[in-house]
């Protein structure tokens with residue numbers, strides 16, 4: 104959708120010059136909301152995928168309804184969560200009037216158009232633009248949820264000088280939500296670098312003091328600070344800072360898993376840039392070791408670039424030009440290469456060992472690469488979403 108951009112000179116913000124999507128909703132906080140006879144507040148899980156957001160929210164919320172378009176992911180969702188809650192269809196075919204009442208609406212909406220690995224077409228593009236369908240569905244509900252969370256890659260905030268975030272923030276504000284965002288990097292809980300932005304809105308005349316700070320804290324990135332100046336009344340949600348994990352990638356690796364053939368490994372090892380090879384060889388000793396990396400094209404040549412911090416790079420969806428993550432394994436005095444196994448990928452998402460991941464290698468890898476990091480979302484749910492759900496002003 105072509106839109107005129109207006110630069111806001113004082114702040115450096117770029118915003119979309121348009122009417123905010125959707126209409127003003129009535130403030131329902133003191134409205135006639137039916138109480139559910141269950142101890143946990145109810146939640147709706149949009150773009151539910153293979154159920155990792157549901158997995159993280161489950162200790163605190165009762166997942167009463169979920170939706171995703173992908174039948175393969177739905178199979179994994181059903182293998183781990185109550186099957187009756189999941190509706191497999193495009194969100195475009197979902198009608199708010201058919202949804203059950205809930206306190207929380209969660210949307211991990213598609214990221215391809217906001218991700219550096221994608222083509223950055225933005226929040227009005229066909230895939231990431233499905234976030235507007237999420238709002239449309241809630242507008243159709245007789246009693247829309249009081250708390251909303253939209254999760255995505257940090258490009259939502261950092262790309263195009265924040266205009267995608269501003270559009271979403273304003274659309275939520277126009278519906279009566281008080282809105283702010285946090286950035287949580289999964290690496291605080293698990294050895295995977297995976298920063299994600301969580302946009303959180305609540306309909307409430309006042310906000311609990313202990314959940315809001317006066318200004319930025321550890322969970323606000325510099326891009327968030329920047330974008331906060333482009334919107335009215337940014338809410339500085341705050342959470343307790345978690346202790347850094349002591350678990351490293353080396354602790355999650357199956358050193359016995361099958362490696363590539365000798366020839367294939369050799370081909371991959373030759374792609375490692377000389378300075379990475381020197382560094383890798385200087386680190387190893389008698390113990391097994393692991394070095395994760397992605398293949399990239401640099402100056403027209405394919406290279407396998409490694410990390411040396413005992414942390415995996417961000418797991419990605421193996422489509423749209425982004426490759427899968429390799430590991431170089433050092434064991435018994437030899438180097439070999441292979442892809443991460445699905446089990447390893449699931450550990451890197453903080454998923455419990457008993458979580459059933461169905462389908463092929465690609466299905467399983469995609470299910471994990473597309474999901475949310477379970478401990479990061481659990482932290483958010485425990486320390487912010489559940490208290491918000493309990494807070495009745």
Ligand SMILES: C[S@@+](CC[C@H](N)C(=O)[O-])C[C@H]1O[C@@H](n2cnc3c(N)ncnc32)[C@H](O)[C@@H]1O
Pocket residue numbers: 149150151152153154155156157170171172173176192193194195211212213214233470473474475
């Ligand atoms: C970022 S993933 C969500 C991951 C999920 N929340 C989890 O933690 O496992 C985005 C999801 O949007 C789904 N999706 C894409 N287009 C859709 C549509 N038109 N309607 C409903 N879901 C759609 C994809 O199948 C994918 O599972």
